[in-house]
Amino acid sequence: MLRQHPLIREGLIAGALGAGAVALWFLILDLTHGRLFFTPAALGSALFNGASGVSEVQINATTVVGYTFLHIVGFMAVGFLAARLMMSADKEPRVLLGAGIVFMMLEVAVLCALAFAASWLLDALSMWTVLIANFIAAAVMGVYLYRAHPQARRDLRTNLEERDLGHDPAR
Numbered sequence: 001m002l003r004q005h006p007l008i009r010e011g012l013i014a015g016a017l018g019a020g021a022v023a024l025w026f027l028i029l030d031l032t033h034g035r036l037f038f039t040p041a042a043l044g045s046a047l048f049n050g051a052s053g054v055s056e057v058q059i060n061a062t063t064v065v066g067y068t069f070l071h072i073v074g075f076m077a078v079g080f081l082a083a084r085l086m087m088s089a090d091k092e093p094r095v096l097l098g099a100g101i102v103f104m105m106l107e108v109a110v111l112c113a114l115a116f117a118a119s120w121l122l123d124a125l126s127m128w129t130v131l132i133a134n135f136i137a138a139a140v141m142g143v144y145l146y147r148a149h150p151q152a153r154r155d156l157r158t159n160l161e162e163r164d165l166g167h168d169p170a171r
Contacts, residue, residue: 007083010148015079017144018137019072025133026125035059039125040067046118054124078106079141086145086152093155107134 003009026039041059044067045051049058085102089095111130114121122130146152 007080007087010083010086010145011080012076013079014082014141014144015072015076018079018141019075021140022075022133022137023068023071025136026129029129037064040064040071042121042124043067043071046121052118053120057124075137082141082145086149089152089155090149093152096152103138107131110134 023040027037030036030038037059038057041063042051042054042057044063045057047070048063048066049056051057081102082099085095085099089099111122111127114130
């Protein structure tokens with residue numbers, strides 16, 4: 001079925017890669033701080049239990065698995081959006097500029113959501129770790145989709161070469 005629906009396949013793969021990259025990043029950070037699964041537990045505690053500080057974080061299977069499920073679903077949605085943008089870029093390379101703008105909007109939206117919903121999370125997780133996690137996810141998803149779309153890759157390369165050589169296609 002997935003061979004017949006490349007958008008679904010690419011969205012699922014891109015979303016899974018992004019979700020996995022972020023989960024691995026925070027797992028490594030949590031391990032280095034000696035607090036296994038703290039990040040998904042903190043986010044889950046804020047989301048499901050209305051936790052208002054680190055002291056209210058509940059590191060248990062329900063909170064960690066519940067948040068992880070939402071994390072994966074969210075990344076699947078982003079994966080579908082990114083896959084759709086890349087499919088559009090196969091026909092119109094300028095769509096990649098739009099993809100960059102969408103990425104920046106998602107980055108700001110994530111930080112705003114954390115700041116409004118539970119500002120203590122930005123203190124507990126550190127804003128830089130959240131920014132790095134999002135950039136890692138974008139890079140992993142972007143590399144996968146870039147490789148999956150040779151036409152967009154060729155068009156981008158051609159446009160960059162024309163720009164570097166000073167060719168103006170409008171002339």
